[in-house]
Amino acid sequence: MPLSDKEIIARLEKLGKLVATQLLKGNPPYIEIPVRSLKNTIWDDKRKILRLGPAKARREYLDVKSAKRFMQTLLMLSLIIMARREGDYPTIRDLYYMGKHTITYVDVDGRRKKEETWDDQRESNSVIEDIEVATGILREEMGIMHDAKGKIVGNIVVRSKGYLIDCSKMGSGAYAIPPNPDRLEIVKVEADYVLVVEKDAIFERLNEEEFWKRENCLLVTGKGQPDRSTRRMVRRLWEEFGLPVYVLTDADPYGWYIYSVFRSGSISLSYESEKLACPEARFIGVTTTDIDRYKIPRNYIIAATDRDLKRATELMKYPWFQSDSWQKELKLFLKRKEKIEIEALSGHGFKFLSHTYIPEKIEKKLWIV
Amino acid sequence: MPLSDKEIIARLEKLGKLVATQLLKGNPPYIEIPVRSLKNTIWDDKRKILRLGPAKARREYLDVKSAKRFMQTLLMLSLIIMARREGDYPTIRDLYYMGKHTITYVDVDGRRKKEETWDDQRESNSVIEDIEVATGILREEMGIMHDAKGKIVGNIVVRSKGYLIDCSKMGSGAYAIPPNPDRLEIVKVEADYVLVVEKDAIFERLNEEEFWKRENCLLVTGKGQPDRSTRRMVRRLWEEFGLPVYVLTDADPYGWYIYSVFRSGSISLSYESEKLACPEARFIGVTTTDIDRYKIPRNYIIAATDRDLKRATELMKYPWFQSDSWQKELKLFLKRKEKIEIEALSGHGFKFLSHTYIPEKIEKKLWIV
Numbered sequence A, B: 001m002p003l004s005d006k007e008i009i010a011r012l013e014k015l016g017k018l019v020a021t022q023l024l025k026g027n028p029p030y031i032e033i034p035v036r037s038l039k040n041t042i043w044d045d046k047r048k049i050l051r052l053g054p055a056k057a058r059r060e061y062l063d064v065k066s067a068k069r070f071m072q073t074l075l076m077l078s079l080i081i082m083a084r085r086e087g088d089y090p091t092i093r094d095l096y097y098m099g100k101h102t103i104t105y106v107d108v109d110g111r112r113k114k115e116e117t118w119d120d121q122r123e124s125n126s127v128i129e130d131i132e133v134a135t136g137i138l139r140e141e142m143g144i145m146h147d148a149k150g151k152i153v154g155n156i157v158v159r160s161k162g163y164l165i166d167c168s169k170m171g172s173g174a175y176a177i178p179p180n181p182d183r184l185e186i187v188k189v190e191a192d193y194v195l196v197v198e199k200d201a202i203f204e205r206l207n208e209e210e211f212w213k214r215e216n217c218l219l220v221t222g223k224g225q226p227d228r229s230t231r232r233m234v235r236r237l238w239e240e241f242g243l244p245v246y247v248l249t250d251a252d253p254y255g256w257y258i259y260s261v262f263r264s265g266s267i268s269l270s271y272e273s274e275k276l277a278c279p280e281a282r283f284i285g286v287t288t289t290d291i292d293r294y295k296i297p298r299n300y301i302i303a304a305t306d307r308d309l310k311r312a313t314e315l316m317k318y319p320w321f322q323s324d325s326w327q328k329e330l331k332l333f334l335k336r337k338e339k340i341e342i343e344a345l346s347g348h349g350f351k352f353l354s355h356t357y358i359p360e361k362i363e364k365k366l367w368i369v
Helices: A005-024 A064-086 A092-099 A121-135 A200-208 A211-215 A228-241 A253-264 A270-276 A306-317 A324-336 A342-348 A352-363 B005-024 B064-086 B092-099 B121-135 B200-208 B211-215 B228-241 B253-264 B270-276 B289-293 B306-317 B324-336 B342-348 B352-363
Strands: A030-034 A041-044 A049-052 A056-060 A102-106 A112-116 A151-153 A156-160 A163-166 A174-176 A185-189 A193-197 A217-221 A245-248 B030-034 B041-044 B049-052 B056-060 B102-106 B112-116 B151-153 B156-160 B163-166 B174-176 B185-189 B193-197 B217-221 B245-248
Touching (some): A005 A030, A005 A064, A005 A121, A030 A064, A030 A121, A049 A270, A056 A064, A092 A121, A121 A270, A185 A228, A193 A200, A193 A228, A200 A211, A200 A217, A200 A352, A200 B092, A211 A217, A211 A352, A217 A228, A228 A245, A228 A253, A228 A270, A245 A253, A245 A352, A253 A306, A306 A324, A342 A352, A342 B092, B005 B030, B005 B064, B049 B270, B056 B064, B064 B092, B064 B121, B092 B121, B121 B270, B185 B228, B193 B200, B193 B211, B193 B228, B200 B211, B200 B352, B228 B245, B228 B253, B228 B270, B245 B253, B245 B352, B253 B306, B289 B324, B306 B324, B342 B352
Parallel strands (some): A193 A245, B193 B217
Antiparallel strands (some): A030 A056, A041 A049, A102 A112, A151 A174, A151 A217, A156 A163, A174 B174, B030 B056, B041 B049, B151 B174, B151 B217, B156 B163, B156 B185
16 A cells, blocks of 8 residues: 555654654754665675665764755655655656755854855765655655656556556557656556566567467566566566566666566665665576577677676676576676677567467576576 | 558568569669668658658669668568567567578688678668658558557547547546557547657656546657657548647657657658658647746756757757747747756745646746747
8 A cells, every 4th residue: 555645744844843853852962874885785695685884874963064965855755755745746846946945154264255055966965865764765755756767568557647548558658767767656567577678679670569468478578677667666666566577678788687676676776775675586588598598690799898898797796687597697797708688689570579489488597686 | 540550561572562663674673762861851841741752873783782681671671571570579679680690601702791680770770761651551551569658548548459538538547559559540539739848757648647538638648759659540530630740848848859859850751751750749838938937946946068058059040949939939048057857846835737738828828939
């Protein structure tokens, strides 16, 4: 059950009330916020996700820098509460502007000084993330809008704002996943698995030839590096309906990292992994091994760049790439220094990807994790 | 009426037959293709669109370079015809791989030589565009897939693959515009105008608060620089249903150029303007004039970069920016060297954009063209 607006407001107000209570008691106010730094990001090997560690930071009136951050947090909190009370749906950029103003003050030496509430959106975004971790509510649930990249088609019916939306009846188009998938009621799912496709053009092609109907699956794309909404949608399909999730990307470290973001979470949003990651997602390719397995012609192969090799070396060290199969693939990539794209499979005919490659990889369990 | 697959195949085959006939007669074969260069791009002041001029290039067996281009054209033509005959929907990248192979031959001096059919996708894409201008068929109509960025919501019902899709019943999501909007049958439109929003996040916000319902409009985004499908969809709404089209972007040369692409066409795709441009589209902002008109606070204003100024100087020279209102705006921008974003309007409250700014600009005819 998604949180109601009333519950969201109550939870946000609780944080504000905490500060008010401290002040009313005459105590110096502070807020405790889990630290979102890389240092406090840990790999939970049991649950197979990246998540935040136990470290917490205290926002208080210690010095100007700390006081500013305290002010920013309360300012943003008040803006978000105001938007929810009024039924408004500001974007993260709106919140940046809405809160941006110049504070003039007189310092201890009597000098008149000016200070911006925030200088750029990185600062205001960071405060939104602080409020997310402090309250355990996603910004999407707070009604904050952002670009929504995801699309879905297949035998799934959702309800949104009272309307039933049948994603098997979108024709050549698709249902654009809303910014807050938690507000979708998933009414019916009749599919054997979820296929997440890195590239939108491949999604369009598989949709046009009704791959999802033939294979009885749900087809999703997050258009490259996925946004939070697409990840949340896929997570819900796995968590609430037990659907296996397969990820299809190019055979290069960039594609493999996209798979790992769906599966394990991302380093920068590790505090959201518990809501966004699918720790059982499977990678169905393309792999370096596929170059020989599917006899990819030499002139389809792209030489890896130094950046690719560096990225692959990094991936090899990540705890979530420690399985034998991934270590083998990454070593092979570093040895051959070769990458290929999904479309390289079209050398075997336009139907090869959808009629042979994907069904075969799933049926013969040729995925890797 | 969209062209049927049969008609598409017939038109493509016609081009191939032309060559076959020349060869069977024992004549040296050639194809004539309209030139897509900047030099052959002209501004049609009467129709208010960018379009191709009369220049044509002859592809023939003159030298190796010319013969290669001739071969590429026929190779691509055969791949596209094959895909249509088989009911396949390759992406432009698939076509690149499918046609990519190494030709070995012996030159006049008896030396064994190798030549790639094409080295990168620029070459194969360029040949696809040649076939588009030579046959007058959009690549979308040829069933060629690509990323589709557009979204639409509002009182419009379309039919695709037999399904009726009501874009007023998408809830918090949207209908993702398919790669080939010509295949959509537009069954019903009940709206006063089309609002095209540059930014997806703003689209999401306006959709969430059901702006389109309150204002009785269709809401569209092409997510920044629009793709061909979004432009084709907007064009159809204007052409077939006579809907006024309003474009909302940031106040900077990048946003203004996006407006002009919707209205007049783009330089690189001038040969498609007749199908993609909306020569009556109106710009409802944001403008430099709005900085004073809406009392935008000083600290919301962003200093223009040298690149912005250079771009604005270029825009001033384009024939489609010669109206007094645009010249005035561009001069003001170059003088003030200041830009603002749509979201800067949120300084007047989260509701200002949707309840005041947009309705007021339309009602008081404050748009510029």
